[in-house]
Amino acid sequence: FAASQDLISRTTTFIRRELQVWTNLDVEFLTSFILALMKSIDIRSESAVKLLGEFLDMDSTESGRRPNAEHFAHELYTYLRSPYRDLAVYDSVIQIRTYLM
Numbered sequence: 001f002a003a004s005q006d007l008i009s010r011t012t013t014f015i016r017r018e019l020q021v022w023t024n025l026d027v028e029f030l031t032s033f034i035l036a037l038m039k040s041i042d043i044r045s046e047s048a049v050k051l052l053g054e055f056l057d058m059d060s061t062e063s064g065r066r067p068n069a070e071h072f073a074h075e076l077y078t079y080l081r082s083p084y085r086d087l088a089v090y091d092s093v094i095q096i097r098t099y100l101m
Helices: 005-021 027-038 046-056 067-081 087-100
Strands: none
Touching: 005 027, 005 067, 005 087, 027 046, 046 067
C-alpha cells in the first residue's frame, strides 16, 4: 500500500468523501490518520477498527461493537480491491448490483 501512489490517491478520495457523513470531524486529520494506519496494519484488523471506532463510533450505544468503523473499513477495503479506479464509476456499479439483487 505505502509504495503505491495510485492506491494512496484512491484511498484519500474515498476517505474524504465518506467522512463527510459525520459532523464535527476533522476530515483532513482523520484522512491522514487513516492513511498512516493503513501503511502499518490491515484496515480490517481488530486493532484498526478499534482505532477508527474512537472517531466514528463515539455515539454508539452498542457495548464493545464498532458498527460504523467496521462498515467504513469494509467499504474502503472493498473499493480498493475493486477493478474500478474512478469512485463515481464504482458507485454506479455498486448501485446497479444492489438494485439487481
